[in-house]
Amino acid sequence: MKKGIIITLLGGTFWGISGTMGQFLFQTYHLNTMWLTTMRMIFAGIILLATCFIKDTKKTLSIWENKNDVFQLVLFAILGLMFCQYSYMTAIYYSNSSTAAILQYLNPIFIMFYTCLVCKRLPYKKELLCVALAFGGTFILATHGNIHEMVLSFEGLFWGVLAGLAASFYSLLPRHIMNKYGSLIPTGYAMIIGGVVLGVIGRVWNISFSLDVYGYLGLVGIIVIGTVLAFSMYLIGVNLIGPMRASLIAAVEPLSATICMCLWLHSPFTLIDVLGFIMIMSTIFILSYKKKS
Template sequence: MNNKGYLLAITAGIIWGTLGLGTLNLSNFKLNSSEIAFIRVSFAFILGMIYIFIIKRDKLKPSYFNKGLIVKIIFSGVLSQGLLNILYANSVIRVGTITGIMLLATGPLFTILLSKIFFKEKLGIIKIISLITAFLGTFILVTEGNLGVLKFDYIGIVYGILSGLSYGLFPIFNKKIIETLDPIVATTLTFGIAAIFLSFFIDKILFIKIFTNIEIFKSCIFYALVPTLIPYLLYSLSMKFIPPSTAGIISLLEIPSAALIGVFLLDERIGFIKGIGILIILLGIIISKISYKKV
């Protein structure tokens, strides 16, 4: 069944590559990073709840919930969704997009370390090689191998590392939550908590902007559904079949996916070095499958 887990995680990574399109589209309406982050999780929560009430209402029975589970959902929503957006935005402001992405890409490292602690998951040399390979490919793709494009600001780096930790926490929390809850219910409720958290960082006039402009509203629906709800659901489902650490490594596929989408839809170019980076990331993901078979 691990092949199904790989397929789900790979599909999630590919679809996550559309995140840049949605972000760019909303930024064209002069929305700031906090507003865009709030739109992402709040609309994902609304769409997820609509689906649940129509298709899976029985999965919301009170009997599924206990104090421990509710605490995990709250922590997941705040730490691995809400706080992630705040930390990443502050990192990018201080060190730039390229360095910010590289620091965010440390997420799978934290997932592996935390999986070892909480799930007693075996690391193994092959899994470590897989992570290093995928991270190296990410570095080459994002920087084209030029260390000079990286910016160093101590506070910005701390924000970036914390954003990586926040990103790496999602598989850890979700692995435990979906042992009890249906994955779409778990993911949707996490978005709801994140929306409440992020609501404290936005101007309430945002709601007027959204509901008085049909183009913004349509962009919000796309942003919440395609690069958010669907891939997060697939990612959560994948962890029923593969370890969180493996899913975390595969999630790095989002970066080459975004690069290729930029080529086909935004007329961006991928040179030889970036192409090598993409191939190395794919090699890292293939190695992770070998690692899983040996566990």
């Protein structure tokens, strides 16, 4: 249990740090979000798939034998991973790593709405409370309580909320293929597929960029630390302590992004931002709480 908690904490922390690395690259080198997301997805996917091929080549290739599985994989790659990664990085570009990470954790609210729709039921009382907290926290982050002035840019708010919606797609779409093939194989393929599609849409080969040693270190950090290691550690944590505990512990991501952003980039984060942070993050714990019989 202790080992699982520590590994999951590290995975969530690495996710938060990678967001701040992205903010550093945007602020210092003015990188294009589509280019950065494409590079992150393709190279992380290659590393993950290489690991899968070394472990079990036959199983890694078997996903292509079933048309329904291939369809779900492509759907997960584009609507899940590509949408999630691009909207999150764009939210960082227009705001900061902390705000983007917090708004991404609106995804339980979208999943809750989906569940109510599928089950044809009204939200429970605690779910309505979470909706109120989520809207209230988002409002505070965007306006600092002043309805006449937006502190957060419209683009930052828009892409942050989209990142939350995309994260819910990311959670719901691959359930069947991940149960069948494990998490690494579908994610590795989806990273490459989504990265290639995004690169073609954005024609990233025409995008010019200029990086020094620190820029390349930041790029490698996002790919290796913030994607490959973070995701692998989270999956190890799921195996050791279960998906519910792992998902709650991995919610350390916004906290690590905030601390890293303040200490490294010296970006401001006020007390009223903390209030919005707490309101949104509390929805995760409320929705996951179940009374013992």
